[in-house]
Amino acid sequence: MTEKQAIHRYYKMALPAMGLYIISIATAVWARDGMITSQSVFNFWSQGNMGLAKAVYYALAVIPIIAIGGMAWAHWRFITELDEYMRMIQIKALLIGLLCMLAMATGWGMVEMLLRLPALPIFWLVPIFWLGFSISLGFIRAKEKGFGHEE
Amino acid sequence: MKNKLKMLRAERGWSQAVLGEKLEVSRQSINAIESGRYDPSLPLAFKIARLFEQAIEDIFKDES
Numbered sequence: 001m002t003e004k005q006a007i008h009r010y011y012k013m014a015l016p017a018m019g020l021y022i023i024s025i026a027t028a029v030w031a032r033d034g035m036i037t038s039q040s041v042f043n044f045w046s047q048g049n050m051g052l053a054k055a056v057y058y059a060l061a062v063i064p065i066i067a068i069g070g071m072a073w074a075h076w077r078f079i080t081e082l083d084e085y086m087r088m089i090q091i092k093a094l095l096i097g098l099l100c101m102l103a104m105a106t107g108w109g110m111v112e113m114l115l116r117l118p119a120l121p122i123f124w125l126v127p128i129f130w131l132g133f134s135i136s137l138g139f140i141r142a143k144e145k146g147f148g149h150e151e
Numbered sequence: 152m153k154n155k156l157k158m159l160r161a162e163r164g165w166s167q168a169v170l171g172e173k174l175e176v177s178r179q180s181i182n183a184i185e186s187g188r189y190d191p192s193l194p195l196a197f198k199i200a201r202l203f204e205q206a207i208e209d210i211f212k213d214e215s
Contacts, residue, residue, distance in 0.1 A: 003177055085180035085189050144179060147186060 001081050010078040017070030024063035025123055031060055068126060089144070093137035100132025101125050153212045157185040159203045174198055 167181040183189035200207045
């Protein structure tokens with residue numbers, strides 16, 4: 001399989017998964033606010049139907065996990081379809097993305113504790129990871145391009 | 152690790168892209184191996200040796 005075909009297969013799976021992740025987070029935030037206020041169809045909490053409210057919460061929490069699973073599977077498949085050198089570049093970028101996420105989580109956690117700043121919702125770690133991954137992949141690729149090629 | 156992949160490729164008049172196709176790897180991989188930025192795995196080194204009909208140690212030189 002060529003790199004182009006692998007990229008096409010990756011986007012075919014990863015983009016809908018990313019979309020599902022974004023929609024699920026937005027829906028969860030909207031539903032949470034809706035359950036607290038009295039004007040929403042998700043007004044189970046103030047109606048006293050806590051069992052249903054909890055069930056909806058759990059269901060909304062599971063959807064982003066499925067989306068992350070989809071993204072992880074798409075990326076895993078993509079990496080296995082690349083040749084060994086391109087795979088190494090991807091793994092380097094993934095590792096840097098992971099380190100960015102860990103550094104950000106630790107740094108923000110410390111600032112939160114010491115300066116009593118508002119808590120950062122933990123689901124932001126996923127976008128932080130992908131942002132760190134994308135930036136580092138861009139840097140690595142730019143560096144590789146700098147070496148040029150000969151025909 | 153030094154190698155004479157670039158010389159072998161030039162002798163045959165192949166571009167990096169053509170060699171990449173023959174070895175089923177990307178042009179970037181060929182570029183990285185030729186410039187010594189990346190040492191190929193043993194299976195890929197064997198594939199290269201088979202393609203050029205030479206022993207691995209004749210293509211790749213250990214600098215240590």
